Amino acid sequence: MKTGDHLFLVDGSGFIFRAFHAIPALNRKSDGLPVNAVSGFCNMLWKLLRDARNTDVGVTPTHLAVIFDYSSTTFRKEIYPLYKANRSAPPEDLIPQFGLIRHATRAFNLPCIETEGFEADDIIATYARAAEAIGADVTIVSSDKDLMQLVTPNVHMYDAMKDKQIGIPDVIEKWGVPPEKMIDLQAMTGDSTDNVPGIPGIGPKTAAQLLEEFGDLETLLARASEIKQVKRRENIVANADLARLSRQLVALRTDVPLELGLEELVLEKQDGPKLIAFLKAMEFTTLTRRVAETCDCDASAIEPAEVPVEWGATAHGPDLDPGVAEGQDAEAPKAATASAKPASASSADGARAMDLAAQRHEAFSGHKIDHASYTTIRTVENLKLWIAAARETGIVAFDTETTSLDPMQAELVGVSLAIQDNTQQPNANEIRAAYLPLAHKAGADDLFSDGVKLVENQVPMAEALALLKELLEDPSVLKVAQNLKYDYLVIKRHGITLRGFDDTMLISYVLEAGAGNHGMDALSERWLGHTPIAYKDVAGSGKSAVTFDYVDIDKATAYAAEDSDVTLRLWLTLKPRLAAAGLTRVYERLERPLVPVLAHMEERGITIDRQILSRLSGELAQKAASFEDEIYELAGERFNIGSPKQLGDILFGKMGLPGGSKTKTGQWSTSAQVLEDLAAQGEPLPRKIVDWRQLTKLKSTYTDALPSYVHPETKRVHTSYSLASTTTGRLSSSEPNLQNIPVRNAEGRKIRTAFISTPGHKLLSADYSQIELRVLAHVADIPQLRQAFAEGIDIHAMTASEMFGVPVEGMPSEVRRRAKAINFGIIYGISAFGLANQLSIERSEAGDYIKKYFERFPGIRDYMESTKAFARENGYVETIFGRRAHYPDIKSSNPSVRAFNERAAINAPIQGSAADIIRRAMVQIEPALAKSGLGEKVRMLLQVHDELIFEVEDEAVGVAMPVIVHTMENAALPALELKVPLKVDARAASNWDEAH
DNA sequence: AGCTAATCCTA
């Protein structure tokens, strides 16, 4: 071996465990022998030897060895008998594969190395250091953190599962310390799988922080008395010896006696026939073929090798899918009981909910949800039969299965359908459901498998979509789905525009906003007394999770068909209740028509300028760093400024600043309010903390996060709007939330300049002025407010003038500011406590203001009292359009819970009515634009509660603006004539900051 | 890996 050579050290023992868990165990030989880990191992080796240059390693090896653990008595057990003592026996299916994997290594003509008394890691360490000393490069094929201590500029690791190289920066990124400090870090954190004790209470973060501060473990132990945190200090002092012992356990030995020298690891020529004989014995057909092609051998002429197998225990058949059998249905009545609001103070409500659930369950009890009754649609003929049946009954529940929760990224994998089968008996609640798999795959698209294949016997995607299109676009057949906006977008991206639909989530939301969530699982529990199969039970969770296209089709059928089945049952249960509660209009005017409107907005997205954000990010980072230096200087030590806990200890513990208050968990509060108060007393540090927080907030939440939401194909940011997650009727926005982009100060507003229009277009922002106060003036019917809005005078100045008797002309800004705070306070269900906080005045003074306000505007007090009474009486309040917001805890015996619910109930009709108005505007806007010939020139992109943002062709701005303003200002009509006018301000510019 | 608390951004 010489300089420039490249030694690969494959951690065979590590690989076999990871491959075993990562690759589904259905991978068996025809005689039932499990070979999943061996298969992964062979594929990995083959790719590494054949096309390592196409992987993230980028080089082909000149030398290679596969290293294994040998027996269990190692030197570590001698120093610490408990080492690896909590290891349980390996899984039964893995045991025969230990031997096979060694056979595989030899079949590849590779050295298979194990040394008694040492672990594979020590052997790897010894070879790595030896090779490095000669000047060779080393790649350790493993992702085990125990080996990361070996990484140097010349020694890399390679994660074969993820095809990812691991170098010094990667170690630092993952663990916060460079490779040479990994030993100390692991000594402190310990390792529960190997039973390395470590120091209790110290995790990777703390360990990295301590190492940063003290340099290494010995220094830390020597200077432990300097650690401020009492518990931490005590732990470290008490466990110093344990830490030193742990260090011995995790430090790898580099002096293992080697049977084979480096020279002997040189890569031998492949022995084609020998390898093929082994692969044939394992029945790895794809790899056999590939090897035969590469080596130019005739595979059929080679006999499978005789490979002895050491079975650890008797093999068993494949597991049945757990938890999907009848057992759950038998449990259903109990589930219904458990879901009946146990925390609610109103036991009557609870009892009623229980009754309803029980009744529903009764109604369906003769027709239990039965996974065995579901069918899989495998042929075009069968699909046609289902579509015909759906047309026959006129109602079909459907659900799309995809690869992602993001409808803009999701790839369609399958569709489930459910219909009422009333061919035998009219009105029977018999439901038939089926799953149509379209793009299920097998295998894996990674280094260690045979590659991906489409599973056989699936209806071709294009053909299925063409058939479904006719059904889904036909308004005379009602399509029912849960959270339908998602499915709408997924199929829209396949050229299908859904027409004629109902959404069970939205029906539930209209019926019960504020009383529990409206997800399918919750609704199924609540109304059907049935717990659907959990998604993670079919697709796994955490690192073993797979996308739906890799779910076995039988399992997928049970899961997907059940979703449609449950959706149809929910629809049958909930839809009639809308009319019974008089809520049909709310659903049909304010909810359902918004689905396509929002779907289109999400689909359009908005352009952001990444350059602006990246420049801002750099500036913020610089400024934040200089603040950090000053903060450490003032504090006299380094600490995590972002940790309120550590910050509180510094400010109120170490520095002993006065005026600290505690949060509800007893921590020191370090809120901006508290820090501002300290700064006002002349303390320099708190001001800097406030500024630092602002900078890091902008950086992490906006400049750094937003670019990661740019869609790879559209190059735009597509937020997701939730129609059913607020109690009041507002929308919410997430991933990213575009309803909280900074606007209140100059630094933050720079973020808005990054939201830009496409060339040839402007962004047009139109927002309602004072919409909530106008709604208040309407619902509480306050003469002075109505008059002020009618005449267009400054509403806060008018309020101040009424309250304090100061003329509007030449009013001091402070007086107006107070009146403004009171006006907002009213909308929020005012309390003296809250107003006092807002204005930094005494509670008694705030109380006096409120008293005065009510004297001048008695109608407002009447409104607040009658709203509370209505809420107590009915358990909900209503907006001016009849939308309901439920407050089940309004009768709570806990005064603060009760008061909170009362304030929310006062606010809901105001906030909710305003939300209804803008919903109506959003529904009306597209037809209004189309009528003015602007359909193609104006696109609505965003909604921010009282603001709508459009992208408008340059030359259409002048025409579009009055149409938009007019539509928004008259959005309540014709349903309702408001007693005050609505006012909308609009501007257009090339970015959101200037348009707003 | 998944949860809660604290904080801070919006209307």
Added chain:
DNA sequence: GTAGGATTAGCTA
């Protein structure tokens, strides 16, 4: 004082 969502830290499983 109302209504949301995202990030980070720090803990538990």
